[in-house]
Amino acid sequence: MEWRRRHVLGLSDFSPEEMEFVIDTARSMEEVLTRDIKKVPALRGKTVVNLFFESSTRTRTSFEIAGKRLSADVVNFTSSSSSTTKGETLLDTARNIESMKPNVLVVRHSASGAARFLSQHVGCSVINAGDGANEHPSQGLLDLYTILKAKGKIAGLKIAIVGDILHSRVVGSDLHSLGRMGAKLWLCGPATMVPKALEKTGARVTWNMREAVKDADVVMMLRIQSERTKSPWFPSIREYSRNFGLNRALFSLAKDDAIIMHPGPINRGVELSDELADCASSVVLDQVASGVAVRMALLYLLAGGSHAAH
């Protein structure tokens, strides 16, 4: 297969072959991360700008390390320290940064479609690092990669995803990555956040944790956003935790070799009990490690090559 994308905005139009291509590339990148000298010269002279309009430490750091491992220059531009607080529009900000000739813009924004919009107006490659409740493609790919490493396959696995499905961009991408590779997806959470209409995606919807977790190969817990807890979507943290938190007793319903995933940061005692967050079945930290390899793969595939040049 030949990689022909200039941007990675979402996984909705990714074919299984393309996803496998990224994963294969990530596997090679992971070898670099095992060396004493964790750096290769592939993107020497290239510039990656992290343009983050929403707070994020994990994803931004992951992209930053990924770029640096490939010898790219990485610049961080975060909204708290930037001109957006002075009233500059998104497009003006992006055009200003584009004038400084980056090769890749990594964009996070609270508005769905922000990354796609920018990709239509700037000359460099754009990677969506999360846009509103839409997609977070690098997370969708790293979840795919983490499960592949733990289970060796995706097709036929029962994967339960629990939490605020409706507002989750992680699920927005996971539905494409895991769903398209043949997983049996179960979505679970409070009915306000997991409407029955989500079954249109091909996933099963349930409001019963026992049903979701029973015989699951993978249980993925989503983070409850603190701003959501004050909304009418949400009863109270205690009630949520009692009905949809994962504890030892519930997890024992899953397969013996089931794994626990979480995109982080974890609210300990809310989505996941302390005990489970640190248990041997948890691959939460593997997800973080896989994330660097997957983002190296994406940067390598987009930033090299003359198609990315000005």
Added chain:
Amino acid sequence: MRKTDRKVLLDSQGIERVLSRLTHEIIERNRGAENIVLVGVCSGGVPLSQAIREKIREIEGVEVPAGFVDITLYRDDLSKTVFQPQLKRTEIPFSIDERKVVLVDDVLFTGRTIRAAMDALIDLGRPRAIQLAVLIDRGHRELPIRADYVGRNVPTSWEETVDVRVEGDRSQWCVELNQIVSPKGE
């Protein structure tokens, strides 16, 4: 219509003979095989390095460590390619510090691949020495690089390609010289 002129440079038997000689030269030069490690350059060098490893075992009774290196991330033309080439794996599951590394590749041409492979090796450790073994040396060097062990010197023109088929069954291996011939009027 473009057509291709093919000429067989080495058949499978010829490759076996060449590899036997190269193996003997490697052992002789290094006074045995004790401190040697073999590193094949992806893709063509990998099966060749495996074959040399087997021959060292037959001759010296020594198992030398063997790995392979993908040089894609070290290429000097990455920013000139239109789309990024597909990555292969680097797998050198042993220390190369203070070892004599014999790099094995199928064709030595401009020398740029070997430059990249040496950079990759030096990122992995500090070998005592790096030596180069190639099946075919076709000339046209662009860097001051030469091979320590050469299977066959083949003078070529830029228009020709050297096609080394060393995948799978060793009795099917062969090396061909291909020349694209344009008929008159084109």
